[in-house]
Amino acid sequence: MSGNAAALTMSQAVSLRRAPAEAEPHATWRDRLAQLDLVPDLGDNIGSAEWWRGLATLTLLCGTAIATFPGIQPLQTAGTPALDAADFNEARAQMIVPLALGGDTGRHMAATDAVRPLTQTPERPQIELTATLGSGDSFARLLERSGVGGSEAQALASQVAGAVPLADIAPGTRIDLILGRRAARTMPRPVEALAMRARFDLRIEMERIDGRLVMRRIPIAVDATPLRIRGRVGDSLYRSARAAGAPPEAIQAYLRVIGKQISVGSDIRSADEYDIIVDHRRAETGESETGKLLYAGLIRGGKPKLSMLEWTVDGRSQWYEASGVGEQRGGMARPTNGRVTSTFGMRRHPILGYRRMHSGMDFGGGYGAPIYAVTDGIVTVAGRTGGFGNYVKLNHGNGLGTGYGHMSRIAVRPGQHVNRGQVIGYIGSTGLSTGPHLHYELYRNGHAVNPASVTFVTRALLEGKALADFRARIRTLTAVAPGAALTPIAAKQAEGPKLGSLADVASKRAGDGI
Template sequence: MTMAPVAEESRGVDFLDGGSALLDMRAEWRNVGGAAALAPVRSSGPGFGRRRRRWRDIDLVVDLGEDVLSRRWWRGVATLTLLCATVAFIAPAPFEPLPAAPADRVSAADAMQYRDIAISPLGAGSRTGGRMAANGLVEPLSQAPDRPNIELFAKLGSGDSVAGLLARAGVSYAEAGEAARLIGSAVPGGVIPGTSFAILLGRRSPSGVRPIERIALRAGLDLNVALTAGADGFKLTTTRIAIDNTPLRIRGRVGDGLYWALRASGVSPQAAGEYLRALASQIDVGGQVGPDDRFDLIISNRRAATGESQEGPLLFAAIERAGASDVKLMKWTVDGRTDWVDANDAGRQVSAMVWPVAARITSGFGIRIHPILRFARFHRGIDFGAHYGAPIVAASDGRVTGAGWAGGYGQQVRIAHAGGISTSYSHMSRIIAAPGSFVRQGQLIGYVGSSGLSTGPHLHYEVLRNGAAVNPLGVRFASRALLEGQQLERFKARLAQLMAIGTQAPPAQPKG
């Protein structure tokens, strides 16, 4: 079968690639051995869709890393050589970098003088970097005059002595010892570290030592001490400063957080922490305090007439709760021991346990999946996620009934308290308390570890009432009568005195 050639219409679209037109392709059917074949035929003339090559179609941008030693590669090398020769031809005769800044217009000597009188010597602590040349008005001296006196300031460091401080300042050992003895007689408790001394030394003696002319120091909030040298030796002068010992009372609304409300009211971190610990003996500070509750605390405070103040310990801690009973506690000392006493029920001691370690609770009391045995088991206490080596203290006063290895509990301390209450502290790394000894609340008994059946450092803390485990979060010791008779009357009088702080009307101002 013979097939006639079929002409296919070309489409008039010009495709350009690197300045060249696509060739016009024609198709011609030919019968080869009875089979139809399609053969491309290149057009001999310009044809439809072609254009002649022009000079701007030449590719001057050549990648010398491709087609090495080809005609196109040699054309790129020639172009690069021509460009380099052109740059070398038009470059200035002294081929050197252009200056980035103008050259100095002054001589080296002038530049040095300018530098000497600039701010650099002032920054180094001197008035000028140059020296004035001598003229006819200058009279040479055989020796430089010595300064008539020297004024020094020194601060007493921890573990240092007044005599040692004065000796290092250049005072002779004899004068330093005598001055220290006189200052010590004026300050019975001794000069505390951090006290500043203003020392004035006189003219240097032939031996090279300067004598003391005057020493002044603030030996306390209410005492100024001055030591002055005279014809008959040292003269000691002490000046008392008036002190106002009225305690400071701070009250306010809890708002978003009790601790930050205390800090915003001017309470120091130490007083705020002591206040929270006192309240924690009666209520859950984290869950039983609302934003509308109001805190009330009284802090011992000493204020000097010169304006300095010195904060003392917390005296009274209270909180007025909107939906529950108020808590009022006052610090009171009985038989040499200071305790918080319930001011609502005057004369009853607040007896409550404290947390044995400063850490968060990681596991509560009750049924749980044991982390090692992997089955449900009753958890007889609570776990504190403290770091290894954290100190553990006694939750309350008591007698140590056991201290040693206790099987899966590891290193354990057991303490018996009043009212049939006992506590245990397990998985310790080291035990401090001795069996049979009596410990006070807050006394160190050991350190956190991971001994026994434990997955990591923590404290397992249990509370038992008559041998049965109870939830430590709900344990409160029954308060007991602490004051009676004259002691109770003094307690009530002191409480009334504290409650009057901040309630007195200010004195009337005289009319002009």
Template sequence: GVARGDAAAAAAAVRAAAGGAVPAGTSVRLRLGKPGANGARPLEALDLKPRVDLAVRLERNADGNFSVRREAIGVTATPQRLSGRVDDGLYWALRAAGASPRAAQDYLRTIARAIDVGEVARGDRFDLVIERRASADGDSSLGPLLYAGLDRAQGADVALMRWNSGGEEHWLDALRLDSETRALIWPVAARISSGFGMRRHPILRYKRLHRGIDFAAPRGTPIQAAADGVVLHAGRAGGYGNQVRLRHADGTITSYSHMASLHVAPGTAVTQGQVIGTVGSTGLSTGPHLHYEVHRNGRAVDPRAVEGVASAPLAGEALAAFKSRYARYQALPIG
């Protein structure tokens, strides 16, 4: 029964205060004025909680306009652990253990990262940790899934934990934190015009070791990182012209030379396949091409003989912190 103009103004004000759309199911308290000639009633005040940590109050001022007040609500977040045995079906076993429909669906999606959920069998045991949020005014809600584990009678167990690294969230398996070898990719899709080994330099006119391989790619061709790594150098490098050097997790270094343009800066992390620049002909070069090198233990090696680089998802302090949190989750009481 609120007047159309008031309804539109209130909706816009609340959306702005909440930082987006108000979730379906949110309770709203209204105070309305006396009906006008057309039967519509003016909105005098509105209260709602679009989030467990935020209250919004809208109130009509003496001038007839609305004022909006946002009130932050203190929230305590604690992990809650649920566990149980799979009988007739994993979803219903999760629900019977106290998981909400959303939590059960999140668990199934997360486990599917590691195994085919259809392979979960009767007698397997599930284990999950959910964040429970309690606000200072007495409300509570379930937050995100933090951990998804599965103890299987047949097949490998799973222990996936949510982890933030470099501003991005990942699901890492606590049972598989050892290093793994990941194949390098070619930085450009082009033919190799010169291989690794001794050769007569086309400009200097004497024999010397060609420390990498050349790709005959046209000027402007995107150059991709051969593997995940960190940019050690991005800039001029003498006869190499414009060059990018990447350090990978196991200490392997790859370099990309004679580039026309550079798309990365020193110190930044790059992922395999990310474009780091374009092919050019800078430095001692007879024409557009990419000179690509791989160094191990301080020595240039033939890139075609390198199967991959070893990487571990975590190391050092990050690994210790991950293991500590995993131990805390395993020590939580069930229920």
């Protein structure tokens, strides 16, 4: 029984399988389409039927894309028209301008005759206000912004310019104004009085008398005694000088000056004393202003160790010691930033092919790299010179001279004075040269010497009357007692108008019934 059951089960299982003739008719085509690769790799099986079918598909797709391409047509747009005066004013009214530049944008609509004033609130007879001159602002625009008419603002600016140049009026200057009664609401108010500190030593006041503005110039006494600050270095020179009242800018300038003579970190002792003198002005009205550093000194053991004063010679300012010796610069400045490719001495010439004396040093560098003067001098040669190509020769005095060859371009002319580090030309490959480089020579009494054997020292020295004036200036400055500039002004103007205020002018006019 079990065996027959097993056989029956197997036969039943076999009879359940479909015969191939009974399969679905479209199943074979679906399988073939599923296995069909329409985009084969054209880099593989080149020349096969599959490859040709892929190429045909690609060609068909490209042709379809080209045939259906709509094309590109540029959009025609007109240029932005320029704004006329009316449109510009309309646009400017909607801008936002900082108060430092005047802040006079926006719409400013004045009352017209169509406006019916309230009888219970009559117009004020005068207006007192204060305006501040901003950076980049003009005096006339400030007045117009305050309500003054354009023609009167220009007239006032011209009148003030007769007393002090308008460019000398510092930004931040406050101008007190009194505007009087206007004839009609559509008209601007006239200026009845004006007062301002036009300069540190000058105050201007204007008042309308008999229908016209009369200006008074009020000089302000100014004490120009330099401010001298002297004290012990202690733990920190900077903190000690700040505690003594020295401005930070003056201390920084002092450290820069003495730092060129001694080491600020190691040569200054805590027992030393600093001596700083700066330009200082103090007006009789109480204002003061501090200028640049005038004198830098260092005292050790009660005796001056260092005394430095700025002095101008031939339009060039620099700091000199009390002995009259100015800045010293030593060492050979490199004529270019490239590395040394050939030194002074015998060598095989790269073009001529035999050994000969190389009378200078070669510096490599890119074409067009700058060439500098190694020290101050006068240009004696600047032009084409034999195997040197474009060549420049400088005379430095005392029998010393330098030469610079193979330049691509020369930047100086004969007879010109050049300073240390000034560009005199650019690296090239003119003359007998195998590539862009600088041939640098040093001459002593007309003979070429090894450039590495000479050290240039540039020293500024005062002599004669310049030295006498220099020392007299030092004596004058060091005669000022420390803190003398902060004491009350001993001498003031004995006569002359006193400083007034607009309140006095306003009360006077109110008392006159105006």
